[in-house]
Amino acid sequence: MKKTWFIIIITVICLAGFNDIEAQKEANIWYFGNNAGLDFSGEYPVPIVGSKMEAREGVACISDSLGNLLFYTNGITVWNANHEVIATNLAGHKSSTMAASIVPNPVNDRQYYLFTTRITDNAPGANNSGGHPYIFDFSPSNPSGALIQDYSSNPLQPNSTEKFLSIPFGPNLVEETGIPGYWLLTHLFDSDIFNQFRLTDAIYPHATIQVGAKHDNRTDDNGANHGAIGYIKVSNQGDRIAVAVEGHKSFHLLRFNRENGQISRYMSEAMLPAGDPNNKREAIYDAYGVEFSPTGRFLYG
Secondary structure (H helix, E strand, O other): OOOOOEEEOOOOOOOOOEOOOOOOHHHOEEEEOEOEEEEOOOOOOEEOOOOOOEOOOOOEEEEOOOOOEEEEEOOOOEEEOOOOEEEOOOOOOOOOOOOEEEEEOOOOOOEEEEEEEOOOOOOOOOOOOEEEEEEEEOOOOOOOOEEEEEOOOOOOEOOEOOOOEEEEOOHHHHHHHOOOOEEEEEEEOOEEEEEEEEEOOOEEEEEEEEEEEEEOOOOOOOOOOHHHOOOEEEOOOOOEEEEEEHHHOEEEEEEEOOOOOOEEEEEEEEEOOOOOOOOOOOHHHOOOOOEEOOOOOEEEO
């Protein structure tokens, strides 16, 4: 039977930089924007107050398995559940699409990796790296949370786009290796290359994968490197990846195999209309946010 795909072009903002393939109550609390928040614990989301964060773009937050908030961040500062600062001056950026992403430590359920990503800057000597790792601990010895490891001087991706993605290992791979883990994906700017890593007891380089369109600027770019901007998301089933490339005004859909990490092209890109040629940078004409429906049948961008 031929499967029908629907790509619905709308404006979306991806709020929580936490992979939800295996999430239950861990994604109950969302903090985003300027002191904004939502609680998804009940039947309907409820606005909540208390956030100390101001964020223009990428943020991340995570709760424990019971839905109790642990921490939230804009990629620069980290606040705990009491809205106290537990780390600051991290290697994110207020204008990075995916400034922060949280990944549970596969070998310690009281610890979390935080990966931060900078903007892609044309300034001479700019540090355009992404995937800066940190480890936060919420064990009984650090009930309010503490930064215990800072590996940010060794980012996963030099010359990075503003994208970062984590995907849990497939069940067969976990059974084979005897350890849970995550695939980590970054994307090289001005290139069609994904760099892939395996996160288990540590972070290990795995593969360089050339697939999909080149993430680069078009000739009308105004110096903001729009080719590096835009979200990347995985479906709940873990078998599809959606990528937004703002500079191209396009979305890309890729296949993903959780068992071996293989990435392959799924279908041709969906092009947004070019818009008013005299106002090409208006946000309404860009490709920025992406999200799958819970079943994976619909893609929203």
